[in-house]
Amino acid sequence: MTWIFFTAGALLVMAAAEGVALATGVIGAQDAWVIIIVFSAIGLLLIRWGVSMSRRYAVAQRLRAEGIPGRAAVMAAQPTGQFLNRQPEVVLRLRVTTPVHGTYRAEVTDYVPLTAIGRLSTGMPLTVLVDRADRTTLVVDWR
Numbered sequence: 001m002t003w004i005f006f007t008a009g010a011l012l013v014m015a016a017a018e019g020v021a022l023a024t025g026v027i028g029a030q031d032a033w034v035i036i037i038v039f040s041a042i043g044l045l046l047i048r049w050g051v052s053m054s055r056r057y058a059v060a061q062r063l064r065a066e067g068i069p070g071r072a073a074v075m076a077a078q079p080t081g082q083f084l085n086r087q088p089e090v091v092l093r094l095r096v097t098t099p100v101h102g103t104y105r106a107e108v109t110d111y112v113p114l115t116a117i118g119r120l121s122t123g124m125p126l127t128v129l130v131d132r133a134d135r136t137t138l139v140v141d142w143r
Contacts, residue, residue: 067129070098
C-alpha cells in the first residue's frame with residue numbers, strides 16, 4: 001500500500017515543480033496551470049484511494065485476528081470489472097452461518113485470488129470471519 005502514497009506524493013511534487021517552472025518562465029502560464037491541476041488531482045485521488053485501501057486492509061487484519069469464524073454459501077457472484085494485481089473485484093452475495101449470528105444473507109465486495117475463482121460457483125462453501133458486533137462486516141478467508 002505504501003507505493004500508492006509514494007506515487008501520489010511524486011505527482012504532487014511534480015505539480016509543485018511545474019509551479020516553479022511557471023514562476024521562472026521556463027513554460028507558459030496556461031500550460032503550467034493545466035499540468036499543475038492535472039497532477040494535483042491525480043495525486044489527491046491516489047491518496048484517497050490509498051487511504052480507503054489501507055482502512056479496508058486494517059479491518060480485514062482485525063477480523064482475521066478476532067473475527068468469528070463461519071461458513072458462507074455463494075448465492076451469486078458478479079464481477080465489477082475492476083482488477084488489482086490481475087485479481088478481479090467481485091460482488092459476492094452470500095448466505096452466512098456463524099455460531100453467534102445464526103444464518104443470514106450478506107453482500108461483500110472483494111478481490112478474488114485467481115486460484116479461488118473456481119470456488120465462486122453457486123453453493124460452494126467459503127470460510128468467512130465476521131465481526132462480533134456488526135454481522136455485515138465480514139471478510140472471506142481465501143486461504
